[in-house]
Amino acid sequence: MEKAKISATQLFILMVLFELGSALLVPLAMRAKQDAWLAILIGMLCSFFFFLVYHKLYSYYPDLLPTEYMQKILGKVLGTLLAFLYIVYFLYDASRVLRDFGEMLLTFAYPDTPLFIANALLMLVIIYITRKGIEAIARSGELLFIFMYFLAVAGFILIISSGLIDFKNLQPVLKEGILPVAKVALTETLYFPFTEAIVFTMLLPYLSNPKKASVTMLCATGLSGINLIITMIINISVLGVDLTTRSQFPLLSTVQTIQVADFLERLDVFFMFAMVIGIYFKVSILFYASIIGTATLFKIKSPSRLAYPLGIIILFLSITIASNFQEHLYEGLHVARFLLHMPLFAVVPMLLLLVAFFKNRKKQHR
Amino acid sequence: MIKGKPYASVHTRVEGDLGEVEVPVNTRQPAVIKKMEKAAGKEIKKELQTAIKQAQTDKVDIFGFGEALARTRPHQWEKLKSEWDDVYFPKLDVDVTVEAYIRRTGLRNKSFLSSVKEKQN
Numbered sequence: 001m002e003k004a005k006i007s008a009t010q011l012f013i014l015m016v017l018f019e020l021g022s023a024l025l026v027p028l029a030m031r032a033k034q035d036a037w038l039a040i041l042i043g044m045l046c047s048f049f050f051f052l053v054y055h056k057l058y059s060y061y062p063d064l065l066p067t068e069y070m071q072k073i074l075g076k077v078l079g080t081l082l083a084f085l086y087i088v089y090f091l092y093d094a095s096r097v098l099r100d101f102g103e104m105l106l107t108f109a110y111p112d113t114p115l116f117i118a119n120a121l122l123m124l125v126i127i128y129i130t131r132k133g134i135e136a137i138a139r140s141g142e143l144l145f146i147f148m149y150f151l152a153v154a155g156f157i158l159i160i161s162s163g164l165i166d167f168k169n170l171q172p173v174l175k176e177g178i179l180p181v182a183k184v185a186l187t188e189t190l191y192f193p194f195t196e197a198i199v200f201t202m203l204l205p206y207l208s209n210p211k212k213a214s215v216t217m218l219c220a221t222g223l224s225g226i227n228l229i230i231t232m233i234i235n236i237s238v239l240g241v242d243l244t245t246r247s248q249f250p251l252l253s254t255v256q257t258i259q260v261a262d263f264l265e266r267l268d269v270f271f272m273f274a275m276v277i278g279i280y281f282k283v284s285i286l287f288y289a290s291i292i293g294t295a296t297l298f299k300i301k302s303p304s305r306l307a308y309p310l311g312i313i314i315l316f317l318s319i320t321i322a323s324n325f326q327e328h329l330y331e332g333l334h335v336a337r338f339l340l341h342m343p344l345f346a347v348v349p350m351l352l353l354l355v356a357f358f359k360n361r362k363k364q365h366r
Numbered sequence: 367m368i369k370g371k372p373y374a375s376v377h378t379r380v381e382g383d384l385g386e387v388e389v390p391v392n393t394r395q396p397a398v399i400k401k402m403e404k405a406a407g408k409e410i411k412k413e414l415q416t417a418i419k420q421a422q423t424d425k426v427d428i429f430g431f432g433e434a435l436a437r438t439r440p441h442q443w444e445k446l447k448s449e450w451d452d453v454y455f456p457k458l459d460v461d462v463t464v465e466a467y468i469r470r471t472g473l474r475n476k477s478f479l480s481s482v483k484e485k486q487n
Binding site: 107246 | 469
């Protein structure tokens, strides 16, 4: 762990940017069709419970990283194994998000550029910023957060003023009852993007004011959830359910339809900026978490030295992870969800909390 | 060179994006993409084989198989050189292998016809 402190505001900003990151890119929760926004809402509310679980674990060990307190809770061998699993997962997730970024860039703007170049350019910037430490990431977050919200608000106003929104596309609400929507919420949106922010438990020990941890986490999740709901409502009401489902990047398709006063059009750049910012922070944070995790697990004195080797691992993993974009998405939806997200985000933290609870109760009795 | 006879193998690797789909297939399935890659590879292989055969009947080594042989087996090439175009090249065994990859499908992940078909069923 490096000696650094981040404020509650900075944590909040990083978390919002993280959760918006690649969730803005994909047709989120489109299996719930026109009720996608409801599925996101339910997923967000359920994720509050898990954030409280993560926070409770943190409050037992406020000065330790999860990779360290896992060893305290489960013992040396099992704890180390579990911590290692989480670090590998963070690396894998970072490379998935990086792949998303490269595919988006290649699909949309650079069809003849090799994927490797697109990914390598972003990865170089990320390696640079993570070497500078968490404080640098947090400060650049503050700067770009404002820029991203400016883009979002401007885009929102332009979409409304070009008269594209047709709320009839959102009807009928709950056509097949609440069950299919709840199923999508509990199996998809809960894990991606919301509880994916479990990686922030690795940043909580850096917080300058630990009392604000839980409020900050919940507020950040709430804000990003509301943003995603608004985005999905706009996407569906502009494009309709069918086109939103068939779009690789629905928000891009929505932004492309903007046409104000016959001259303000082709605002795709808005989308690109927002995506680059969001994905940049998502990969940076996952990458940073895996660096400090590795450093504490293997007792390496200067974590920044790990930036280059681990960065190159992420870069190559992002290229070799799948043969094509379809395979990549399929993997994320059908394989990673059940094998990685459910156990690592939901089951393991609850078990850890259970064990930690009994351990700490014993201590208090004595 | 196999048993004193010249032998050539051509390996091609193609990469590309899916531009247009005019049949109702769900391109979101990786299996569908795999099938398309195989079909594209077969088609490319057929074209390459036709081209090579045409060159062989015309007795012109436009692909430079002779040059490749001269680079890798210079001593044997000396013996074959004089009769390469007339005798050896037309009878050359050429083994063609193609690897085709489809990397992405553009801004839509599924064809319009595919979702129309789903609604009909």
